[in-house]
Every structure is written in C-alpha cells, then in structure tokens.
Amino acid sequence: MTKPAMGRYLAWLALAVGLGAAALALGGAVAASTVDPAFEALVSRLAADGLPEAKVRRLFSRAEMAFSPKAMSDKLTALYMRKYGLRLVADIQTRLAALGWYPGPADGKLDRMTRWSIKAYQAAEGLPQLGTATETLLAELSASPKHAPADLAFPQFPKAEVHDIVLTPERLAEAREFYQRNRAALARARERFGVPEEYMVALLAVETRVGRYLGDEVAVVNLASLVAGEDVSRLPRAFAYEKPAPDRLAWIKAKATEKGEWAYGELRALLRYADAQGIDPLSIPGSIYGAIGICQFMPSNALKYAVDGNGDGKADLFDPDDAVASLGNILRAMGWREPMSEEAMRKVFYGYNHSQVYVNTIMDAARRLRDASGSGTTKP
Template identity: 45%
Template sequence: MSIRCSNPFRIGPLLAAAFLCNLVAIFVAPCAEAQTPPAWRPLVDRLVLEGFDRAAMDSLFARARLAYDPEPMVDKMEALYATKYGIRLVRAVQTELVRLSYLDDDVDGKVGPNTRNAVRLFEQAHGMAVTGVADEEILALAKRETQPKPADLSLPEEKALVYSSVLTPERLAEASAFYKAHRKALQKMRASYGVPEEIAVGIVTVETRCGLYLGEENAFATLASMAASRNPTILDSLVAREKPTPPQRSWLYNRMNEKADWAQNELVAMLQYAALNGLDPLRMPGSVYGAIGICQFMPTNAVKFGVDGDADGAVNLYTADDALMSLGNFLNEHGWKAGAKNRRAQRKALYRYNHSIIYVNTVLAVADHIRRGAPSQ
C-alpha cells in the first residue's frame, strides 16, 4: 500500500535561478496567443500586482480551461452566516420544540448541544432515526404535533462523538496497513518531532484514508474561484432566504471579501509551493476549500511547514515520506511536546490541526487502535 511508488505530480527539476526571476515560468510556458477568460481577468490583475508575470498567468488560466464556480464561496458563507447569526430553518424548529417543551427558551437559529439534544428527543419520541439534525422533515412534523414531550422521555447516555464512518473495520484496516508500510518514515518523524507514529496515522486516516482519497476537487480551481468571488450577487439566494438586516448584510459582504482575500493568499502560496518543488499546480487534487496532499495542508502551511522527508530535493505532500515529516513539523510547531502522554495536551495540539472536537476524538480513537495492534517499541 506504499504511496511512494509513483510521483505523477512532479514535472521536472527546479531551476532556482529562474525561480527568483519568475515563479511561474518554471511550470508555465507563456504563449503570446493566450487569453485569460473574462471571468478570471480581475484575479489575474491582482496576481500581477502580487508580482507574477502577466503572460505566464494568462497561459496558466488559458491552459487550465477552468470554469468559474461560485459554489465554494457560497457554501463557505452559508456556514459562516449560520455560525454568526443562525438560520431561519433552525430558528423555526427551535420555536416549535420550545412550544412542545423539548427545548427551553433558546431560539437563536444556531445548532448547539441543546438544540441537537432536543431534536434527538423529538426523534426518539416519534420513532425516527436519532440524528439530532434540525431539517425540514423535523419542522413539518413538529408543526403538526400537539402533544408535549412525554415526562419520562430521556436520552441514552451519549458516547464520545466520533466520525463513525472512520472507525469501521475497513478503515481501521487501512490505517494498520499504512502503519506497517511506512514504519521507517513514521519512526523518523517521531525521532525528529516527538509525534507518536499512531497519532500521525490517525490524522492521515481521517484526512485522506491514508492517501487513498485525496479529494475530488481541483485545488487550484477551488482557490481561484474563491479568490474571484467578490460580486455580492452570488449570495442572492442566501439573502433572499435568510432576510438579513442591513448590518447583517454588510457583515456578510465584508466577510465574503475577507474570504476572497484569504483564498487569493492561499492561491499565491500554491503557485509558490508548486514552483519551489517542481509540481504542476493544475494537477493537485484537494479538498472543497483547497487543502492538498496526504496530510491536507493549506498551501500556506505547505510552504511554511513542508519538509523534504525523502531527501530528493523537493517537498511533495502527495508522497508519504514528505507528508509525514511535514505533519510532524506542524504539530511540533503548534505545541506538541516530545514524550507528551497527557491526553489533554495531546488533544490541545490536535485541535490546532483541526478545530473540531469530533475530529480530535476520532484521531485519538484510530491512534488507540494502532497502539493496541502495534508491536512493542
């Protein structure tokens, strides 16, 4: 199951002198006839202001033949707006659950533990699959209900929240196979950065199924589309549905521009990372928001924390040796202490890798599985 057997993203040796003169010339041959599609021209103008060669950028976008896609930005703003202000659907569900005594007076449109538990109780009372998701089906049923919550209804004790899809026998077998196939690289990472092998395996298991699933998106296209998303009309459906107040609408549009600036910064880093390491930026699969490689680094982190684990002169996060060393470097720089056995300290460092309690719980669960099956060290 070695992921190091091939390197389809490498396109040739890096010419350091040429890189200093022109980052993009390493992987793009400028063409006089190349024309940037209209949707991308404002973004190319901004990249030129960042120091990139216009002819090279025109060639890059012409070669990419990319269609601008507003959906990544729309999805991100939907999530940010829901976190900041709540959403109307959840607020309506909460209102009905308060009426039926499943929820205290906590109507804010945000999905927190109280709302999830109230929905779970409602689902349990009505013989439904217990999900805790406040959706249209729950709203419709709650509106028709006239009976309050049964007095003796209670939730069973909840286990630690994890991604159950990761902790299946098949996925855990993939984790064990990766651990066995890359023992030397994992030991080298631990010796260099103090991160236990099983923790690293837990992360790559959750992130990319140990490199078997690198994402269905073109990371360049995703980041370029988000960086180009500065027209407020792409949020018209969100505005029509949620009916934000003028201050809320102002926040929404300002936040969109901030995320576009963030995406442009990541796009610049991707171009730099690709040029430095002889990789083609148009052939990098990634996540829905542009994370790349086996360990799913954003490009700015790839530039900052990337390590050449196999000493071949390049940092290729699509290979196990480089990805594992880079992961160890990131965790070490973000608070992982060598020899740390305190679970709280481990959780804190992992939370900085991904700000999700469920994510941290799942990584530690995979690590426990690897630890139980690993030979003594």
C-alpha cells in the first residue's frame, strides 16, 4: 500500500475505533435500542445462525450502521437495464437524437455511444461531463435544447473495449511504481503460485489503483444494506421514473431476494474474516458491493483464499505482501497453469470478474507493464 493510501486507511481505522469506543461507552441497554429498524430482522437472523447476539447487536448499534438504499438500487437498476432497458435512458436518448447529439436507437441501454453523446452535450453546455443518465439531465435537455453542430463527428468505437482510464500514463506509472516497490513479494507469489508479476499488477491496477483507492464505502454497512434491501419497499426512488408493470415488478422483487441472499452469505463471511484477523468490521473499507482489500476479494473468497505472504501469521488483504500472495492463490485455484494460452488466461480473469472489458484491460495493461520492464516471464 502506498503511504497516502496507508494514511487514509489508518485514519479510517482510527475513526472507526473511536466511534466504536464511544458507542460501547453508552452501555448495552442503550445500544440495544439503537439498531436501525431496517436491520432488526438481520440481527435476529445472524444470532439464529450462531453469531453471538450481544456482539452482533453492539456492532449494529453503532452510529455507522445505518441502512442505505444505494447498493441494492444500483444493482437492481443495472440488471433491469440489461434485461429491459430503462425508460429514463430511452427518453434521454430520444431527446439527444432530436437535438443531433445521438445517432443510435432509443433502446434504454446506457452504452458507449449514449455515454459519449451525453458527455458531448454536457461539454457544449459547460456542464460536468459525467456521462450518466439522470432526471436532472433530462430536465436540462428540455430547459436548454442546444442543437449539435452540423459537422459533429460521431466516434467509431473499437470492438475490444477497455477501461481507458486504467491505461493512461499516470495510472500505468502508478502500476510500474508498485511493481518496482513490491518486486520481492511479487516474485515470491510467482514462485509459489505460478502467476507472472505483470498480470497480478495489472489486475490490481484495475481493481484499486494498486492499493491507492480501496473504496469509499464501509463494506459491512453495504452488505447489511443489500440484505435489508430485499424488501423493495425500502427502495422508494429506485424505479420511481420507470413505473414497471406488474410482471416486471415481480422480476425486480425476485432479483432483490436473490441478491439479498447472496449478500447475507458475504456479510457472514466478512464478520468471520474480521474476527479471524482481529479487526473491527467497521474499519474495513470496500466497494459498493462489499469487495475488500487491495485485490478486492469478496469476503467468502477472503476466507477461502487469503494467505499470509510475509510470515507474520496474518492474511491481511490490505498488506501488499499478503494481497499479492492471496491473488496468486485464487488465480491458481481458478485454473492458472503455466504455460498458458491467451485464451486460457482470459478465461481465468473472466472468472474473477464477469466482464470482457475488464479482461481486455488487464491483458492490455499486463502487456504494457511487461514491455516497460523488459520481463520475459510470459509471452501470450
């Protein structure tokens, strides 16, 4: 982890510990009465599954443990858009097309062309170029119907899409710095698990900027919120614009249950991981869906694949030595064997994250890192 990232993590840890101490000082009776109502059933379920109820209740009584609808709303919206398309996106596409900013169909899918068109309009209006579909944007398109210039040239996107931001000179420089600073740990992981250094560093560059960005969320809060979000009445704004028909609403409820049950398993795993490592669950930052550490393991994978890389007796996914060893361990478990074809490598990375864009980016970043370092460890 870089010094700035370590500083942010330690600050996060200190804040969490301080808040936890303050909450405990209030006493058990007060704590028992301050569990967010959205989490009451979850606390009972965790206790029924064998977790110490007093300990769970103390955790859920702390001020940070407040329900947020964002994680489940974002997940359901993304799944719904993929299956049906979103009315809001389609309305924005229709408006952009009428103004000459968008050449595609109003299919409700926020694809590359739609994002490009939104950004082009926002740039012309002097707005932040976010590329997202919001009701505010739709209102702006109506209030300020700025037509595109007649000579507007629409881009031709390459078929092999990548996350361009990961491949910028600045981000690649971060990855090379991590590579140089952690050569010994990376070499140990390669010897132990067979995964070449450049591929591990490329994956970490995609996931967390090689430890510089560990997530803005508290993993345990988001996982608990996903579980509570099984009750879609707690997500009043998620589909307010969409107004789905009854059959689609039934689909949404079924997906919410499916994702909530998945999140429950991950929440239990996170609590077990935190207990095994002797750390406060609320000190663990993560992604919106609960992935943690430099390599962004889901907690169930942390239990299975996190290993001690530096011999201190812990498997700390926020420590570079442990993180790269754990990454090598899971990639080997997912099928990494030397020698490997590019097709086989891509299959392993797709198993890590089901996105071809993600895989494309790792392969491109690994090639650039290998070329820059002069390493000959792998020639896909």
